[in-house]
Amino acid sequence: MILVVCEFDTKLKKSALEILGAAQRLEDSVTAVLLGTGAGGVALQAAQYASQVLVCEDALLVGAKNMAQAVSDLSEQAEATLVLMAGSRGGREIAPRVAVRLDAPYLEDATVLTNIEGGLQIQHYAYLARVTETLEAIAPIVVCSVKPNTQVVAEANSSAGEIFEVKLELTASGVTVLGRTVEKTSRVALTEASLVVTGGRGLGSPENFALIESLADVLGAGVGATRAAVDAGWRPYGEQVGQTGKTVQPNAYIAVGVSGAVQHLSGMGKSKNIVAINKDAEAPIFKVADYGIIGDLHAIMPALIEAAKKLRD
Amino acid sequence: MKILCLIRQVPDAEAKVKAALGKVDLDGATMALDGMDEYGVEQALRINEGGANTVAVALGNTRFEDAIRRSLAMGLERAVHIETDLLLDVVSQAQILKAVVLEEAPDLVFVGGQHADTDSQALGAALAEALGWNQITWTTELTLADGIAKATHDTDDGKESLELALPAIITTQQGLNEPRYPTLPNIMKAKKKEIRKTTPEQYGITNSKVRIVSQEIQERPRLNKLLDGKDPVTAANELIRLLHEEAKVI
Numbered sequence: 001m002i003l004v005v006c007e008f009d010t011k012l013k014k015s016a017l018e019i020l021g022a023a024q025r026l027e028d029s030v031t032a033v034l035l036g037t038g039a040g041g042v043a044l045q046a047a048q049y050a051s052q053v054l055v056c057e058d059a060l061l062v063g064a065k066n067m068a069q070a071v072s073d074l075s076e077q078a079e080a081t082l083v084l085m086a087g088s089r090g091g092r093e094i095a096p097r098v099a100v101r102l103d104a105p106y107l108e109d110a111t112v113l114t115n116i117e118g119g120l121q122i123q124h125y126a127y128l129a130r131v132t133e134t135l136e137a138i139a140p141i142v143v144c145s146v147k148p149n150t151q152v153v154a155e156a157n158s159s160a161g162e163i164f165e166v167k168l169e170l171t172a173s174g175v176t177v178l179g180r181t182v183e184k185t186s187r188v189a190l191t192e193a194s195l196v197v198t199g200g201r202g203l204g205s206p207e208n209f210a211l212i213e214s215l216a217d218v219l220g221a222g223v224g225a226t227r228a229a230v231d232a233g234w235r236p237y238g239e240q241v242g243q244t245g246k247t248v249q250p251n252a253y254i255a256v257g258v259s260g261a262v263q264h265l266s267g268m269g270k271s272k273n274i275v276a277i278n279k280d281a282e283a284p285i286f287k288v289a290d291y292g293i294i295g296d297l298h299a300i301m302p303a304l305i306e307a308a309k310k311l312r313d
Numbered sequence: 314m315k316i317l318c319l320i321r322q323v324p325d326a327e328a329k330v331k332a333a334l335g336k337v338d339l340d341g342a343t344m345a346l347d348g349m350d351e352y353g354v355e356q357a358l359r360i361n362e363g364g365a366n367t368v369a370v371a372l373g374n375t376r377f378e379d380a381i382r383r384s385l386a387m388g389l390e391r392a393v394h395i396e397t398d399l400l401l402d403v404v405s406q407a408q409i410l411k412a413v414v415l416e417e418a419p420d421l422v423f424v425g426g427q428h429a430d431t432d433s434q435a436l437g438a439a440l441a442e443a444l445g446w447n448q449i450t451w452t453t454e455l456t457l458a459d460g461i462a463k464a465t466h467d468t469d470d471g472k473e474s475l476e477l478a479l480p481a482i483i484t485t486q487q488g489l490n491e492p493r494y495p496t497l498p499n500i501m502k503a504k505k506k507e508i509r510k511t512t513p514e515q516y517g518i519t520n521s522k523v524r525i526v527s528q529e530i531q532e533r534p535r536l537n538k539l540l541d542g543k544d545p546v547t548a549a550n551e552l553i554r555l556l557h558e559e560a561k562v563i
């Protein structure tokens with residue numbers, strides 16, 4: 001049996017549908033777990049994809065420590081052989097704690113999952129995404145987090161799974177949340193966008209990012225930034241792509257005034273098409289580009305926005 | 314306050330990573346202290362100015378000594394090197410490091426937010442669980458007073474500020490600080506600082522729960538169709554045409 005820990009807000013998040021999909025392809029018997037305030041509200045949705053749904057709304061289900069205790073307790077009760085979690089920041093904080101509690105092997109940020117006799121084999125990226133590693137773990141129970149946007153989402157089963165409310169014995173975690181800010185964007189979320197336009201230091205000023213935003217709006221793309229642009233205070237951190245920012249894999253990634261440092265490539269190098277606009281023909285970004293223009297972005301971008309508008313209209 | 318910094322030696326970001334016969338080959342690659350770990354070392358040195366009661370802890374092969382010396386040259390007081398050629402899974406690493414943390418009894422342990430060799434974010438969380446401690450991940454601001462840590466950290470969709478009691482694990486993120494460069498006198502001094510050596514076997518760990526089956530460099534072949542931008546309008550029209558008709562992405 002596979003225990004799938006689902007992230008949700010008012011519905012299941014895309015990451016949850018992806019790991020439910022991965023679980024369905026590995027095994028018939030799938031248990032979805034919904035933990036925290038609002039869990040009951042998504043139970044019916046989860047029941048479409050799982051043979052059973054475990055729901056707990058305990059108010060103490062906050063923080064990685066308590067979440068990990070809940071997941072490990074439920075996986076033992078359900079006699080799971082595999083625990084799947086989303087490879088979000090939150091998931092990647094909870095999953096290793098679950099593995100420690102279960103004294104189980106932990107496989108992190110899987111892009112491909114394959115059943116093997118007595119365990120699980122996965123692929124994931126290493127060395128700043130320059131290397132693809134195949135790992136395997138053979139054990140009575142394995143814990144695995146799954147990279148977002150790598151799995152086909154789950155399909156509804158012919159009959160809905162049974163829903164159970166469960167009780168957990170938790171104590172206060174000792175962490176107090178003092179405040180929270182959510183970065184909002186009017187554009188498509190960077191990690192879910194099928195097109196991304198990213199600006200780097202080459203833009204020269206925050207005002208010039210209007211060129212990036214205009215092209216993004218004409219194409220319906222998400223907006224990204226390099227660390228250099230974020231550190232300069234030109235763009236919010238939520239837009240940063242790379243090792244210490246977000247990982248994206250759109251159909252086309254358009255990098256403007258971006259040199260293509262390894263730490264940046266590690267967050268976008270798996271994009272299906274890479275497009276670069278840079279005045280330096282030797283910029284490393286051109287080595288990984290499918291298409292590009294060698295030239296001054298101040299001249300190229302207005303022309304590109306016009307050409308994109310013409311195509312759209 | 315006593316502070317431990319977990320550090321790793323990783324290929325320099327600019328180093329060309331090679332793989333042969335299904336294994337990464339680091340012979341000849343320039344290695345460096347992981348940039349994410351440097352933030353922790355720097356923060357420790359800002360909390361304990363002068364480096365008193367700051368200890369580097371490294372779990373890895375002989376070559377890790379370079380990274381250890383670098384952290385000592387930045388200013389940490391001494392180091393513990395759990396020396397091994399074993400590539401251990403994160404749960405086994407946490408079991409060993411838990412024992413070292415209990416020996417050293419620090420108030421705070423810094424861990425790099427994501428490691429540049431394994432691309433893993435797991436070590437801080439695994440160690441925190443092994444110790445039964447709380448943790449703050451992706452920390453961008455940290456203040457300490459009266460045994461309480463207040464921190465701001467990055468979440469999936471924004472920021473959060475938190476408060477918790479020490480001892481705790483803090484994993485680092487860019488923005489926490491600007492790591493210093495070691496000065497030449499400090500590089501010299503670091504050569505004489507103590508590195509206590511031990512092995513995983515001393516903590517009862519002899520094998521990994523996870524096996525590396527293969528490591529490959531899978532580079533997606535790229536078309537490299539580069540246009541000259543001397544005539545911006547022609548180049549822009551051609552690029553849009555290629556993206557529409559050939560790549561079919563717009």
Ligand SMILES: Cc1cc2nc3c(=O)[nH]c(=O)nc-3n(C[C@H](O)[C@H](O)[C@H](O)COP(=O)(O)OP(=O)(O)OC[C@H]3O[C@@H](n4cnc5c(N)ncnc54)[C@H](O)[C@@H]3O)c2cc1C
Pocket residue numbers: 199200201202203225226227228229240241242243244245246256257258259260261262263264267277278279280283295296297298348349487
């Ligand atoms: C631990 C660590 C983590 C990091 N994490 C990240 C990360 O998550 N994301 C990230 O992006 N970086 C990260 N970095 C930083 C990374 O190493 C680079 O410094 C950064 O990506 C450079 O950003 P850039 O390409 O915008 O700037 P630059 O490297 O300065 O490149 C600017 C480019 O713009 C071009 N240009 C300038 N003017 C024009 C013009 N008029 N027209 C056209 N082109 C022009 C230049 O030719 C140049 O290629 C990290 C570094 C470290 C040490």
Ligand SMILES: Nc1ncnc2c1ncn2[C@@H]1O[C@H](COP(=O)(O)O)[C@@H](O)[C@H]1O
Pocket residue numbers: 494495496497500
């Ligand atoms: N002030 C300094 N004096 C002497 N060597 C230094 C100094 N700063 C950095 N180094 C060394 O120069 C090399 C390159 O450092 P870096 O620029 O950090 O990659 C490293 O081996 C450092 O230890």
